[in-house]
Amino acid sequence: MDEARIDERIDLSGVICPNNFVKTKLKLEEMKQGQILEAILDNGEPIRDVPRAGKEKGPPILKVEKIGNKWRLLIKKV
Amino acid sequence: MKLREDQIERYSRQILLPNVGGKGQEKLLNAKVLIIGAGGLGSPAGLYLASAGIGKIGIVDSDVVELNNLQRQILHATSDVGNAKVLSAKERLNNINPDVEVIAHRLRLTSENILDVIKDYDIILDGSDNFPTRYLVNDACVLSEKPLSHGGILKFDGQAITILPGKSACYRCLFPEPPPPGLVPSCQEAGILGAVAGLIGTIQANEVLKYILGIGDLLTGKLLIFNALDPSFRQVKVPKDPKCQLCGERPTVTELIDYEEFCHVRSSQTLSVD
Numbered sequence: 595m596d597e598a599r600i601d602e603r604i605d606l607s608g609v610i611c612p613n614n615f616v617k618t619k620l621k622l623e624e625m626k627q628g629q630i631l632e633a634i635l636d637n638g639e640p641i642r643d644v645p646r647a648g649k650e651k652g653p654p655i656l657k658v659e660k661i662g663n664k665w666r667l668l669i670k671k672v
Numbered sequence: 673m674k675l676r677e678d679q680i681e682r683y684s685r686q687i688l689l690p691n692v693g694g695k696g697q698e699k700l701l702n703a704k705v706l707i708i709g710a711g712g713l714g715s716p717a718g719l720y721l722a723s724a725g726i727g728k729i730g731i732v733d734s735d736v737v738e739l740n741n742l743q744r745q746i747l748h749a750t751s752d753v754g755n756a757k758v759l760s761a762k763e764r765l766n767n768i769n770p771d772v773e774v775i776a777h778r779l780r781l782t783s784e785n786i787l788d789v790i791k792d793y794d795i796i797l798d799g800s801d802n803f804p805t806r807y808l809v810n811d812a813c814v815l816s817e818k819p820l821s822h823g824g825i826l827k828f829d830g831q832a833i834t835i836l837p838g839k840s841a842c843y844r845c846l847f848p849e850p851p852p853p854g855l856v857p858s859c860q861e862a863g864i865l866g867a868v869a870g871l872i873g874t875i876q877a878n879e880v881l882k883y884i885l886g887i888g889d890l891l892t893g894k895l896l897i898f899n900a901l902d903p904s905f906r907q908v909k910v911p912k913d914p915k916c917q918l919c920g921e922r923p924t925v926t927e928l929i930d931y932e933e934f935c936h937v938r939s940s941q942t943l944s945v946d
Contacts, residue, residue, distance in 0.1 A: 616684040620675065620694040 712869030713799030744866035
């Protein structure tokens with residue numbers, strides 16, 4: 595994954611489920627096809643739920659990594 | 673248009689839906705819907721449309737709230753008895769959602785005023801309780817090419833159909849003429865279960881939401897029939913009638929008719945012949 599290619603960032607620290615979903619969805623809607631979104635999520639419920647929703651019916655998640663007590667996701671707009 | 677934080681929170685459960693999202697929510701917030709009748713059908717429809725964030729909701733009604741309305745007309749409260757229905761409706765909808773601009777049209781629709789009332793709205797939801805208004809609304813919507821959601825209820829039965837003028841069957845394709853006065857009883861005479869009104873009004877709200885969002889199939893070309901006792905839902909296919917007096921190939925109804933007077937004239941003629 596080319597880290598330099600991140601087009602948009604969204605910090606969802608402290609944002610509970612499903613509002614972190616909603617905000618990710620709204621952010622992706624504004625983006626162009628093929629662009630990459632970096633999302634920061636809290637540990638616990640958010641990191642359990644958001645990637646699962648991504649797998650079921652949503653944009654592909656390119657990368658998931660833990661940074662301290664938070665998670666960093668790279669999501670591609672399709 | 674950018675959604676505010678409180679709007680993202682308020683509408684989050686529908687923004688999450690596939691094919692709705694922020695863009696769908698913006699469509700709803702920019703939509704203008706006219707509800708005819710703040711009664712058994714208009715009440716649940718109004719509640720769901722306001723909750724969903726329809727930007728502008730017009731409500732037409734000339735009546736005041738009566739105690740016997742409250743069994744099914746869930747927009748109004750006991751303390752509203754004696755007050756204009758459009759005013760209690762406006763207050764209730766604004767309490768639910770201040771995003772919604774509610775326009776109170778306290779009037780009875782006639783051939784003189786209806787085109788002016790409906791002209792600024794995207795879609796019309798007919799929750800009227802009488803045949804003269806129902807035909808007037810159908811004719812006005814077809815003549816001015818406004819989409820229309822029709823609903824009707826009596827006793828334990830309900831029906832609904834959506835009309836896209838010129839594209840799908842109109843109410844006259846189904847029932848070319850109103851029945852003679854007195855033949856079909858009204859809710860006033862025959863009774864109505866409140867929950868039946870709730871179901872049909874909610875189906876109408878659902879049709880309006882799908883139309884605005886451009887998702888799913890509409891109840892066009894098919895009449896949905898509900899019976900509460902069975903309980904059953906049935907769909908009857910209703911093709912557009914090429915001989916329809918209003919939307920057929922050679923229309924004879926080319927202007928609006930105020931049936932009440934027409935019916936009175938006809939019934940007195942029938943009496944004199946007999």
